[in-house]
Amino acid sequence: MSTEKRGVACVKGKLPGPRSKELFARWRQVEAQCAGYQASVVWDQGRGAVVTDVDGNTFIDWTSGVLVTNVGHCHPRLVRAIQQAAEKLLNNYECLNVPRVEAAEALISVLPPHLDKCFFFSTGSEAVEAATRIMKRKSGHFEIVSFYGGFHGRTYAGLTAGGLPGPKKGYGPTIPGAIRAPFPYCYRCPFKSSPEACGMMCLEFLDDSVRANSTGSLAGLIVEPYLGAAGFIFPPEGWLKRVEAWARSKGILFTLDEVQSSYGRTGKFWAMEWEDLTPDLLAIGKGIGSSVPVSAIAARGEVIGVLGPGEMSSTMGGNPVSSAAVVAVVEIMKEEKLAERALQMGRLFERRLRAIQESSLYLGDVRGRGLVFGLELVKDKQTKEPAPDLTRKLIDVAARNGLLIGSVGTFGNVIRVAPPLVITESEAEESLDILERSLGQL
Ligand SMILES: Cc1ncc(COP(=O)(O)O)c(C=O)c1O
Numbered sequence: 001m002s003t004e005k006r007g008v009a010c011v012k013g014k015l016p017g018p019r020s021k022e023l024f025a026r027w028r029q030v031e032a033q034c035a036g037y038q039a040s041v042v043w044d045q046g047r048g049a050v051v052t053d054v055d056g057n058t059f060i061d062w063t064s065g066v067l068v069t070n071v072g073h074c075h076p077r078l079v080r081a082i083q084q085a086a087e088k089l090l091n092n093y094e095c096l097n098v099p100r101v102e103a104a105e106a107l108i109s110v111l112p113p114h115l116d117k118c119f120f121f122s123t124g125s126e127a128v129e130a131a132t133r134i135m136k137r138k139s140g141h142f143e144i145v146s147f148y149g150g151f152h153g154r155t156y157a158g159l160t161a162g163g164l165p166g167p168k169k170g171y172g173p174t175i176p177g178a179i180r181a182p183f184p185y186c187y188r189c190p191f192k193s194s195p196e197a198c199g200m201m202c203l204e205f206l207d208d209s210v211r212a213n214s215t216g217s218l219a220g221l222i223v224e225p226y227l228g229a230a231g232f233i234f235p236p237e238g239w240l241k242r243v244e245a246w247a248r249s250k251g252i253l254f255t256l257d258e259v260q261s262s263y264g265r266t267g268k269f270w271a272m273e274w275e276d277l278t279p280d281l282l283a284i285g286k287g288i289g290s291s292v293p294v295s296a297i298a299a300r301g302e303v304i305g306v307l308g309p310g311e312m313s314s315t316m317g318g319n320p321v322s323s324a325a326v327v328a329v330v331e332i333m334k335e336e337k338l339a340e341r342a343l344q345m346g347r348l349f350e351r352r353l354r355a356i357q358e359s360s361l362y363l364g365d366v367r368g369r370g371l372v373f374g375l376e377l378v379k380d381k382q383t384k385e386p387a388p389d390l391t392r393k394l395i396d397v398a399a400r401n402g403l404l405i406g407s408v409g410t411f412g413n414v415i416r417v418a419p420p421l422v423i424t425e426s427e428a429e430e431s432l433d434i435l436e437r438s439l440g441q442l
Contacts, residue, residue, distance in 0.1 A: 007430035008050050009402025010058045016040035017055025037392050037407060039399030046073025049423035051404060059404045060431040062419045066406070067228070067260045067372070070287040071332045072422035078290060078328045085324035092320070094313055099323035106330040107288070107296060110269055114278055115298040117305070120318040120326075124259035124285030125153025127295040128222070130312060131281045132157040134299065135220030135253045138306040142176070143214055145206070145221040145252070147183040148190075149230030149410055152222060152257050152283075161222050164230060164410060177217065181209040183227055184235045185410075187365045187376060188384065195236045203242055210250075220253030220280075221246075225261045225271035231409035232374025232416060234367050241275045253303065255281040259295065263287025264333060264421050267343030267370030274369070290329045294322035338421040342371040345428055349373060349417065352432040360439045362390055373417035376409065386411035390442055397441050403434040 016024060020042040044054045049072060051061045064070060071078060085099055100120070107118050121127050136142055146152070146161040153159065159167040160174035163183070168174060182190045184202045191201050210218070223243060227233040247254040256279040261271035265287060268274060272282075280303050285295035293316070297304070316322070333339065346369065353373060357363040364378035377387040377394065391413045398405050408414050419431070 007060075008058055008427060009060050009430060009434060011400055011402050012055075012057060015057070015396070015400055016042070017053065017057060019054040023054065037395065039395050039404060041399055041404065048072040049420045049427050057402075059399065059402050060419070060423075060427050060434070061404045062417050062431060063404055063406045064418050064420050065291065066286070067265060067416075067418045068286045068289075069291050070263045070265060070421050071290040071329055071336070071338065072420040073291075075290065075328075075332055075422075077332055078292075078325060081324045081328035082292060082321055085321045089320045091316070093315065094318075097318075097320045097323070099320040099327065100318040103318070103323035103326035106327045107284075107298065110330055110333075111282075111298050112270075112272075112278065114300055115282055117301045118296050118298045119304065119312060120323070121295045121297075121314040122293045122316040122322070123153070124257075124283065124295050125155040125158045126314060126317075127259065127283040127285055127297050128152045128161070128257060129155050129157045130297050131222065131255045131257075131283045131299075132161065132220075133312075134281060134297070134304060134306065135222075135255060137311075138303050139219040139253060141217040141219040141252075143179055143218045144177060145179045145181065145210060145218065145247075147223055147227075148180055149183050149185060149227045149233060150180075150222075150224055150257075151227070151229030152224075153259075166229075177215075177219075179209055179213045179218075181206040183230075183233065184239055185227070185230070185233050186236060187233075187367070200236065200239055200242065202239070203246065206243070206246060218250055218252045220255055222255040222257055222283075224257045225266070225274070225277075226369070226372075228260045229408050231376060231411075231414035232368060232372060234369060238275070240277055244277050244279070253280045255279055255283065257283045259283050259285035260287075261372075263290070263329070264339035264342045265370055265372050265418070267339060267346055269333070269339045288329065289322055289325040290332075292322050292325035294326055296326075336422070339370075342421045345421075345423060345425070346370045348425065348428055349432070352429075353417070356432070356436050356439065359436075362387060362439065362442065368417065371417075371419060371421055371423075374408070375415040375417060377413045377415065386413040388412035391415060393442055394438060398434060398438040401434045401438050401441075403431050403438065405435075 365376040
């Protein structure tokens with residue numbers, strides 16, 4: 001199977017190609033095989049939304065790594081900023097450097113005014129760990145409320161707050177004080193209801209869960225604006241605002257995990273803007289460096305101010321190269337109006353994806369906002385039985401047709417649609433054609 005030569009995608013022969021095959025064989029000898037399912041492609045180069053593998057095949061990328069390369073693969077301005085910083089200084093730990101000051105200023109400049117302080121780390125999990133620590137330290141309490149299906153990273157505070165089996169399985173007890181409540185997964189409503197009829201019943205269960213499980217030591221609540229790893233599950237409008245109000249009514253801290261939903265992904269710079277949320281703490285990752293390992297927390301000054309000297313640090317956090325990337329990404333986002341672009345291009349995606357859903361036997365649900373969609377594959381649209389095998393097959397078929405996609409989901413049956421925000425209209429149309437063709441070939 002090979003793609004027609006109309007657009008940018010072009011796969012010659014079988015996957016993996018000969019060079020990829022050789023690299024996979026070498027890799028399997030030396031690195032543990034514990035990553036998720038991926039197409040048999042060894043990436044070599046990326047530009048914008050197009051990836052070339054080591055055999056010279058070209059693909060349109062709907063993964064952005066894992067919602068990381070928001071400004072596009074190897075954006076020339078980002079690359080230049082990293083190169084220039086690297087030539088001057090690579091690391092100096094906690095001593096101040098110029099890019100770190102500029103990065104903090106750049107980040108604060110795009111945050112809502114109440115989030116007036118930040119601190120840098122390397123990974124999203126590290127940012128979540130830090131936010132959790134601050135919720136405990138500031139409140140003097142230890143219980144953290146979170147949600148079924150949540151993913152907040154693989155370190156201990158992250159996996160404890162998380163509500164997916166994968167990161168926890170086999171590791172014994174998690175950190176004490178975790179209270180989890182149902183998230184509104186409306187396509188598979190835990191209460192067998194519908195958004196129109198239920199009156200957001202999940203919120204009642206938030207109260208119930210806390211009543212049943214709390215020892216009276218609530219510190220805070222952490223939530224993603226939409227569940228990412230659980231399958232791009234967007235709560236009904238107003239739910240997040242009510243969760244925030246619930247946290248306020250309990251007098252506890254409200255943390256939003258925007259590690260993946262920020263930097264334009266949902267069509268606004270921050271997903272919190274959709275519902276005017278005012279979190280006390282914000283965990284940020286992925287898009288902030290748009291490929292460079294950097295993450296951060298942002299907080300109200302009086303909240304993060306609970307930490308005194310020496311109470312938080314990170315070996316790589318605030319290093320000059322990552323910091324230069326933070327500045328460059330903010331500039332690119334602003335100049336290229338990438339949040340607006342995501343919104344605009346998202347409309348095209350939504351229209352086409354809904355039409356594809358109509359004609360597909362397996363596309364049970366399409367949900368999303370801006371340039372992030374989840375496509376839930378089922379064996380039968382009536383029974384909604386998850387189709388994880390078909391999902392893996394679609395990843396392979398799409399790759400052979402020139403489209404890179406990945407899967408997520410509580411049941412492993414959701415395709416993530418999250419291209420770099422710079423994807424062009426013709427790349428969007430071409431990639432949607434490929435998806436449609438690939439679904440037809442299952
Ligand atoms: C919402 C959310 N929080 C935290 C994390 C953890 O980030 P990292 O993998 O950089 O540690 C992720 C990663 O996918 C995420 O999606």
